[in-house]
Amino acid sequence: MYDLLIKNGTIIDGSGSSGFRADILVNAGKIESIGPSLKPECKKELDASGKIVCPGFIDIHSHTDTTILINPKAESKIRQGVTTEIVGNCGMGVAPLPTEYTEEVLNHLTLNTDFGDPGVIGKLWASFSEYIQYLNELPLGINLVPLVGYGTLHTAVMGLKSRPLTQNEFKTLGTLLEKSLEEGAAGLSTGLEYIPDSLCPPEELIRLGQILKRHNKIYASHIRSEAQSLFPAIEEAIHTAEASGCQVEISHLKLGGKFNWGKTDHLFEILEKALSRGVPLSWDQYPYIAWGTGLADYMPDWVKLEGYPSLIKALSEPSSRKKIRQEIETRIKTGNHPYNVAPWEDVQISLLGSPDNKYMEGQKVSEIAQQLDIDPLEFVFDLLVSEKGAVKTVVFCMDETDIKTILKHPLTIIASDGRAGADYGALNTGKTHPRYYGTFPRILGKYVREEKLLSLEMAIKKMTSMPAAMMGLHDRGTLAPNKIADITIFDPETVIDIATYELSRQYPQGIETVIIAGNVVINQGAHTGKMVGQVL
Ligand SMILES: [Zn+2]
Numbered sequence: 387m388y389d390l391l392i393k394n395g396t397i398i399d400g401s402g403s404s405g406f407r408a409d410i411l412v413n414a415g416k417i418e419s420i421g422p423s424l425k426p427e428c429k430k431e432l433d434a435s436g437k438i439v440c441p442g443f444i445d446i447h448s449h450t451d452t453t454i455l456i457n458p459k460a461e462s463k464i465r466q467g468v469t470t471e472i473v474g475n476c477g478m479g480v481a482p483l484p485t486e487y488t489e490e491v492l493n494h495l496t497l498n499t500d501f502g503d504p505g506v507i508g509k510l511w512a513s514f515s516e517y518i519q520y521l522n523e524l525p526l527g528i529n530l531v532p533l534v535g536y537g538t539l540h541t542a543v544m545g546l547k548s549r550p551l552t553q554n555e556f557k558t559l560g561t562l563l564e565k566s567l568e569e570g571a572a573g574l575s576t577g578l579e580y581i582p583d584s585l586c587p588p589e590e591l592i593r594l595g596q597i598l599k600r601h602n603k604i605y606a607s608h609i610r611s612e613a614q615s616l617f618p619a620i621e622e623a624i625h626t627a628e629a630s631g632c633q634v635e636i637s638h639l640k641l642g643g644k645f646n647w648g649k650t651d652h653l654f655e656i657l658e659k660a661l662s663r664g665v666p667l668s669w670d671q672y673p674y675i676a677w678g679t680g681l682a683d684y685m686p687d688w689v690k691l692e693g694y695p696s697l698i699k700a701l702s703e704p705s706s707r708k709k710i711r712q713e714i715e716t717r718i719k720t721g722n723h724p725y726n727v728a729p730w731e732d733v734q735i736s737l738l739g740s741p742d743n744k745y746m747e748g749q750k751v752s753e754i755a756q757q758l759d760i761d762p763l764e765f766v767f768d769l770l771v772s773e774k775g776a777v778k779t780v781v782f783c784m785d786e787t788d789i790k791t792i793l794k795h796p797l798t799i800i801a802s803d804g805r806a807g808a809d810y811g812a813l814n815t816g817k818t819h820p821r822y823y824g825t826f827p828r829i830l831g832k833y834v835r836e837e838k839l840l841s842l843e844m845a846i847k848k849m850t851s852m853p854a855a856m857m858g859l860h861d862r863g864t865l866a867p868n869k870i871a872d873i874t875i876f877d878p879e880t881v882i883d884i885a886t887y888e889l890s891r892q893y894p895q896g897i898e899t900v901i902i903a904g905n906v907v908i909n910q911g912a913h914t915g916k917m918v919g920q921v922l
Contacts, residue, residue, distance in 0.1 A: 636670075736817050
């Protein structure tokens with residue numbers, strides 16, 4: 387008696403090769419066989435007539451680190467067909483963090499990564515092994531692969547105070563990285579655009595890359611600039627890969643800012659030249675023209691060196707507030723400020739903590755400033771103060787044609803860059819970025835079915851075997867005998883994202899069945915309550 391038979395579906399196995407009609411037999415969490423008209427005795431049968439049966443999607447760039455602690459079902463991801471998430475991206479993770487910084491870090495994490503109070507997250511982990519052990523004891527609704535964040539390591543070395551590290555502190559950081567890798571971290575991530583990661587010089591990244599190379603682990607880089615200094619930042623990522631020999635994944639590749647739109651030829655010329663001389667390089671992308679970030683990004687770095695409290699203090703004192711304003715105005719004049727990438731009419735407030743301000747969610751900064759009859763920059767200052775620094779925004783700064791050109795490139799991996807949310811409980815708040823809820827079905831519905839930009843086989847490859855290969859998940863990402871039975875079944879005629887910038891907390895359509903290691907987690911679009919995810 388076998389566990390599960392999936393009958394009559396069209397199998398797209400994740401390798402990129404053409405779909406074919408066959409049945410899949412699953413037993414003890416693995417794929418037993420794939421073939422036409424299998425007729426063994428099975429405990430359970432699923433009819434997949436007219437449906438696509440493919441590997442569960444692997445989200446190589448996710449930020450579910452804190453939301454998994456609040457809602458371990460990871461609803462908005464599993465309902466997209468995602469069975470594995472790579473977390474700890476953009477330099478931000480939750481371990482290792484020594485207990486002496488617990489309070490300030492919890493406050494920061496809670497403010498900065500949305501949703502709930504520190505009590506919800508509750509604790510931190512002094513080592514990566516404690517963190518993994520904690521996750522392993524949690525009932526998990528999805529598989530997790532955690533990276534260690536550079537910013538997290540920096541905080542572990544000196545708390546939230548940001549200044550360039552001394553040689554000795556860099557040594558400590560490298561040792562902590564090495565220990566975390568030995569304890570199960572899948573690689574390192576950076577968010578080089580943000581404090582404190584932005585303080586790390588290129589040569590230190592190469593040194594860390596050498597550690598990663600020794601452990602055969604990946605370096606996922608949110609590069610130093612995605613707009614004004616995009617191309618030098620790409621060159622830096624390439625140089626890090628070339629000089630250290632470690633695999634560098636450029637996170638959420640994009641051309642930010644009008645001044646960069648249309649430069650995809652130049653972008654791929656640089657990337658392909660590096661690949662042709664053997665540089666270990668890869669990249670991922672989310673399919674939206676807006677990025678999701680914090681309004682504090684519009685503030686100068688020097689006011690954020692000690693975290694949000696120092697920012698609030700500076701904005702509350704008239705003299706420093708004036709100084710900040712002058713600096714921002716000067717930088718705007720020279721074209722060297724986030725405002726030059728996205729002015730206030732392109733910045734939409736997405737998530738606020740205080741009930742009095744909630745009505746602003748979903749509105750543009752320029753609109754609210756106009757309603758309140760106040761200068762936009764003064765409004766931004768006031769809002770940051772009243773929200774203690776944590777103002778989430780969705781920023782429209784990319785071009786749809788570029789999105790498509792990047793998506794079509796055969797080496798582009800698809801990722802959400804989103805947190806798992808839910809339409810109930812503590813996560814049911816704000817007008818968060820729709821990518822949290824829609825990324826993968828959007829590719830299958832909008833870009834494959836409606837716009838015929840790429841084949842279904844290619845799209846699925848970009849969501850399955852390609853990220854699996856990059857992360858060394860050799861028993862996942864394709865459908866074949868002996869592989870782990872992480873399987874997504876969807877309707878190619880109806881699959882589509884529903885989440886919009888105005889109404890983001892909406893699960894997609896057409897993802898019917900999601901299976902993790904042979905267990906049906908989503909059945910006919912409903913969550914079965916099965917919590918069978920693991921830390922991989
Ligand atoms: Zn990022």
